[in-house]
Amino acid sequence: MAQRTRSEMIVETRAKLMAAGRKAFAEVGYAEASMDHFTSDVGLTRGALYHHFGDKRGLFEAVVTEIDAEMTARLAIRTASAPNAWEAFLEQGIGYIEMALEPEIRRIVLRDGPAILGDPASWPSANGCITAMKQSLEGLLESGIIADVDPEATARMVNGASCYAAQWIANAEDPLAVSKRATAGYRRLVEGLRRGAPDRR
Amino acid sequence: MAQRTRSEMIVETRAKLMAAGRKAFAEVGYAEASMDHFTSDVGLTRGALYHHFGDKRGLFEAVVTEIDAEMTARLAIRTASAPNAWEAFLEQGIGYIEMALEPEIRRIVLRDGPAILGDPASWPSANGCITAMKQSLEGLLESGIIADVDPEATARMVNGASCYAAQWIANAEDPLAVSKRATAGYRRLVEGLRRGAPDRR
DNA sequence: CAATTGGCATACGCAGCGTATGTGAAGAAG
DNA sequence: CTTCTTCACATACGCTGCGTATGCCAATTG
16 A cells, blocks of 8 residues: 555655654744654654755755745735736735734744745745745836836835734734734835825825 | 952843853854853853843843844934934834844844744834834824824834845845845835825826 | 852753664666 | 665764753852
């Protein structure tokens, strides 16, 4: 019943290690996650981990890359159904805020990630979300919906705003209420970028 | 010549420990900073550290609080000389970006801080910069310079934007050039909050 | 001049990481 | 089928670094 070929076994152990690490990193954080513990949870030892990922950080990096790819994919789906480019751009930011509410993403990608791997924008996974947002902005520029905007600078800052908004929501006593304030505030902030934005007299 | 009274000795050792920890945290990061090493650098042992700060995290927290207070004070001075409330608000954000370029601040406050202590806005030091920015926004609201803005939500998001902008600058090949793009982008982003902002057709 | 407090050092145990080495099974070669 | 080789993974060891328990001595107090 079990896999037969060697290569299948290998991808299976890699997957097991990733899953175990991902779970441990999400639940207790990078520093508190003991390699001995979470590898034995899936019937392996640190030997396997060192063989496949080099060290703890290597596994962490792989996990972050995986999650990042999932986030990018989810955002792509979400924005695809937006009525127009501007709404898609809004959805991108709000979607990011909402995803950042998931404990796993907050802990691994937003909290420990930058401390362990450094600046998110220079991760090996290139942080798909920032890239996607930059592309959105470039599209909006070309079609004249926004003007005088530096796409990369704005993408990074808007991304930062989303992360901090998410942190705020996640630590709030009433996450739902705060979430509404955050998304409203986000819309208001970003609306200012748009040409012919609703004038506030 | 040395201090005589006991209480003077105590504040001196506290200061020594803070300075040594601050230096180590800034240079090699929290995780890599060995308590044995940096305490012996100032002629003390971990015994003193545990006595005064409880544990490594306790010292780190004290260091973060200290730096945060310095940052808040620096920003206060900077904004005080602004011609008007709006420019003061702009200065606040740009000043934050610039401070975030200093390696010590980036490493301790922006990078390791959130990972070790959690959400910056809920730190014991209450993150003076966010609070100050929130107050600025409240002032702008009252004087009618901005409208329809949630001060807390906006303060947090703008703060996040500043941090990410700073990260971008710090990791760039040409920090000076990127710094200009970042501050310009920041102005552009925040300008959208202002009532009667320059219309972009 | 005792007595006591407490600031700080010393000593010990333990957990967790990294490396060096071992092992057994899958695939290749004849 | 047999033998050899490879390599995925386990085992074993040493080291570093944290936390705690304990000890010591100078400064304070009466």
